[in-house]
Amino acid sequence: MAFQVMLNFILALVWMFLSSNFTAAGFLVGFILGVILIIIMRRFFTTRLxxxxxxxxxxxxxxxxxxxxxxxxxxxxxxxxxxxxxxxxxxxxxxxxxxxxxxxxxxxxxxxxxxxxxxxxxxxxxxxxxxxxxxxxxxxxxxxxxxxxxxxxxxxxxx
Structure with a gap:
């Protein structure tokens, strides 16, 4: 679980840097996109989401x-x-x-x-x-x- 949370935060930060949007809204968009990516990749995790x-x-x-x-x-x-x-x-x-x-x-x-x-x-x-x-x-x-x-x-x- 901790790995998934950290991965989600890292994906949100990467999104912020790629979009050059260093606001809370930019982080939120990145976080939501990270959640979507984690859901797509859920079969690679050994624990539940x-x-x-x-x-x-x-x-x-x-x-x-x-x-x-x-x-x-x-x-x-x-x-x-x-x-x-x-x-x-x-x-x-x-x-x-x-x-x-x-x-x-x-x-x-x-x-x-x-x-x-x-x-x-x-x-x-x-x-x-x-x-x-x-x-x-x-x-x-x-x-x-x-x-x-x-x-x-x-x-x-x-x-």
Whole structure:
């Protein structure tokens, strides 16, 4: 991936020098032409195109923002209820993520979402222990994390 990014920047700079256009617009045109050339030459690369990973990162960011807004609304509803009818719980979340940065990212995304906190990661890093402020169904919460954050992290990290 890093090679493709560097190649794209080098192609953009070469375009700037060939066209004698040393502006941001000249660089942008060169960058777009570089992307087109990299797409054309994709069969020569052993890894997937870096644009796929960039798109996966953008999708992960959008998923996090959506979950952040929904969790804020849910916590606001819990706080504004006249009677505290919460069902706080600890639950174990088994993960299929293997790399340390993936597990750290998943833990951070869960913790940054209001109403949930990762309190411990097992020694073998296969289980995250999560506290939720108000949870109705543990299996539903596990499925929600797996289908949103974990799936998006796997898409970002695949080669």
């Amino acid at each position: 870096y644009l796929a990973r960039v798109w996966a990162i953008i999708k992960l960011t959008l998923i996090f923002l959506k979950e952040l807004i929904l969790a804020n609304i849910q916590v606001l509803k819990v706080v504004l209820r006249p009677e505290l009818d919460m069902q706080p719980a600890f639950f174990a979340y088994p993960t299929v993520l293997t790399r340390d940065w993936e597990i750290t990212l998943l833990s951070s995304l869960i913790t940054l979402t209001p109403g949930t906190v990762v309190v411990h990661v097992s020694d073998d890093a296969k289980v995250l222990y999560v506290h939720a402020i108000d949870i109705g169904d543990v299996d539903e919460a596990i499925a929600a994390i797996r289908d949103s954050f974990e799936k998006a992290i796997l898409e970002v990290s695949k080669s």
